[in-house]
Amino acid sequence: xxxxxxxxxxxxxxxxxxxxxxxxxxxxxxxxxxxxxxxxxxxxxxxxxxxxxxxxxxxxxxxxxxxxxxxxxxxxxxxxxxxxxxxxxxxxxxxxxxxxxxxxxxxxxxxxxx
Amino acid sequence: xxxxxxxxxxxxxxxxxxxxxxxxxxxxxxxxxxxxxxxxxxxxxxxxxxxxxxxxxxxxxxxxxxxxxxxxxxxxxxxxxxxxxxxxxxxxxxxxxxxxxxxxxxxxxxxxxxxxxxxxxxxxxxxxxxxxxxxxxxxxxxxxxxxxxxxxxxxxxxxxxxxxxxxxxxxxxxxxxxxxxxxxxxxxxxxxxxxxxxxxxxxxxxxxxxxxxxxxxxxxxxxxxxxxxxxxxxxxxxxxxxxxxxxxxxxxxxxxxxxxxxxxxxxxxxxxxxxxxxxxxxxxxxxxxxxxxxxxxxxxxxxxxxxxxxxxxxxxxxxxxxxxxxxxxxxxxxxxxxxxxxxxxxxxxxxxxxxxxxxxxxxxxxxxxxxxxxxxxxxxxxxxxxxxxxxxxxxxxxxxxxxxxxxxxxxxxxxxxxxxxxxxxxxxxxxxxxxxxxxxxxxxxxxxxxxxxxxxxxxxxxxxxxxxxxxxxxxxxxxxxxxxxxxxxxxxxxxxxxxxx
Numbered sequence: 001x002x003x004x005x006x007x008x009x010x011x012x013x014x015x016x017x018x019x020x021x022x023x024x025x026x027x028x029x030x031x032x033x034x035x036x037x038x039x040x041x042x043x044x045x046x047x048x049x050x051x052x053x054x055x056x057x058x059x060x061x062x063x064x065x066x067x068x069x070x071x072x073x074x075x076x077x078x079x080x081x082x083x084x085x086x087x088x089x090x091x092x093x094x095x096x097x098x099x100x101x102x103x104x105x106x107x108x109x110x111x112x113x114x
Numbered sequence: 115x116x117x118x119x120x121x122x123x124x125x126x127x128x129x130x131x132x133x134x135x136x137x138x139x140x141x142x143x144x145x146x147x148x149x150x151x152x153x154x155x156x157x158x159x160x161x162x163x164x165x166x167x168x169x170x171x172x173x174x175x176x177x178x179x180x181x182x183x184x185x186x187x188x189x190x191x192x193x194x195x196x197x198x199x200x201x202x203x204x205x206x207x208x209x210x211x212x213x214x215x216x217x218x219x220x221x222x223x224x225x226x227x228x229x230x231x232x233x234x235x236x237x238x239x240x241x242x243x244x245x246x247x248x249x250x251x252x253x254x255x256x257x258x259x260x261x262x263x264x265x266x267x268x269x270x271x272x273x274x275x276x277x278x279x280x281x282x283x284x285x286x287x288x289x290x291x292x293x294x295x296x297x298x299x300x301x302x303x304x305x306x307x308x309x310x311x312x313x314x315x316x317x318x319x320x321x322x323x324x325x326x327x328x329x330x331x332x333x334x335x336x337x338x339x340x341x342x343x344x345x346x347x348x349x350x351x352x353x354x355x356x357x358x359x360x361x362x363x364x365x366x367x368x369x370x371x372x373x374x375x376x377x378x379x380x381x382x383x384x385x386x387x388x389x390x391x392x393x394x395x396x397x398x399x400x401x402x403x404x405x406x407x408x409x410x411x412x413x414x415x416x417x418x419x420x421x422x423x424x425x426x427x428x429x430x431x432x433x434x435x436x437x438x439x440x441x442x443x444x445x446x447x448x449x450x451x452x453x454x455x456x457x458x459x460x461x462x463x464x465x466x467x468x469x470x471x472x473x474x475x476x477x478x479x480x481x482x483x484x485x486x487x488x489x490x491x492x493x494x495x496x497x498x499x500x501x502x503x504x505x506x507x508x509x510x511x512x513x514x515x516x517x518x519x520x521x522x523x524x525x526x527x528x529x530x531x532x533x534x535x536x537x538x539x540x541x542x543x544x545x546x547x548x549x550x551x552x553x554x555x556x557x558x559x560x561x562x563x564x565x566x567x568x569x570x571x572x573x574x575x576x577x578x579x580x581x582x583x584x585x586x587x588x589x590x591x592x593x594x595x596x597x598x599x600x601x602x603x604x605x606x607x608x609x610x611x612x613x614x615x
Contacts, residue, residue, distance in 0.1 A: 020276070020280060025272065028276055032276065032279045032280065032283075035280065035283045036279075036283055038283075039283045039286045039287055039290075040286075042286075042287055042290055043286055043287075043289075043290040046290040046291070046293050046294035047293075047294070048294075067293070067299070068290070068293070071242055071289075071290075071293075074242070074246065075286055078246070078249050078282075081253065082249070082253070082279055082282070085253065085256060085275070086275055086276070086279060089256070089260070089268070089271060089272055089275055090272065092260070092268055093268045093269060093271075093272050096263075096264075096265050096268045096269075097265060097268070097269065102272055102273065102276070103269070104265070104269045104272075
């Protein structure tokens, strides 16, 4: 399970990073979303991966760490709000600037640079 | 346990909720914002009074005792930081009442939310809670940055938001790593855990700690991570830009707090692991910022680069890693936050008077109140460039004196040359703005008493700091001594622990 988990997190963050470095706002927003998924997975794994165990410290000696789960919940909520804001900001930038490039360049400038 | 400690968070939150939900007229909104900020200022002064007795106090939220619950910690450093924020925000709110707050909706509500985030970041003693407060202040700052709209603002807001979202992701990874290695999120408990840690886990902790440095460096705008700052600050509405003067200091504070507490003198081989990075980056930041100051062709951009100079100076103080340097940097921090904030407000006032030319450093018409504005500009310029007799000179002299041995050879030239560059750039800007301009008769007075009061409030701080230099220096020395002894905080928060083996 650890291997699968690590590969998933790695692939997610690699694609997120790649997309974040793109020049247009939509891939950037998707990239940030993927990155936050990867981070959530990573955070979750930091208490150690345990299967079939309750998240409460009770009498049993076999339990999973509850704290990362709480942290992930918080991180998900915050990430959600941030993504919503980034989408609105990107749409506003598209409207004000006339294109969806993160630097707000005009189409002809972009053609030259490429 | 006194509830006073949580007031700097609850007060702005309550004010923000009222301001955002209720539909008041402009007058009531301003009155409420002024009352809330004034109350915050009084609370903060009381907190300083409490903290100056030297005891570390904490507030356990929900009465969950540390290390299990979230704690707010009040020591000399955090009391000083919230007070500086309150003084600065008072000036910004007063200035905003001059008309900037009505250029978009919800200015005062968002402003209070941002204050809540900043105060929370200064007070919290929990690493994850620090992340949450960072997000609160960032989300409010994104919205404030685009207040009033306009292409420049939207575009710089896109950069700022994307960069900080990526930074937040890194922050979470770093927090996760540190939690994985130490099993706790409470900073004091983490400090204890690091000192007793199995050396096998050192790698994980070092990776997490340096990743945190990247995040804090992004907030503080260290050299490779500063590119967002000049444009963002130059395009933000004036009262927001002035409040942002304290945002970079949040990053500096976080570096100071985390590395002095968790990786302080009890951390064994991990002690001061950030020091070489911070020191060299600080010097490089100073050099680049000095070039930026000379190259700026707009008064607001110039002030933004001056903020960057102050970041470099503060980080150099951190990099020296001695109690004297920490004390000097805290003194400098108070001075630079208030003065650069005041300069942002002053730049807006000058821009309003010059019609189309705005704050660009080109020939334009002479501002209507040239004498008064010129005097304020002179005051701000002398203070920020670090010339005697104002507070900048004191702060810089303390920093220069704190450098020892080889550090002196590396620190003195960039710091003094950066001061010289600031002096050259500011005198050039001043003579262009006030002397190389034509008289014109169609001057319209757009400045209200609020503008004057807000700007003067912040700039007067500089001569005031000279008068109060003695008590303030004593306070910062005591704060530095407290930071140098992390075991005091650990003992205050976790009194039942057996002494570490």
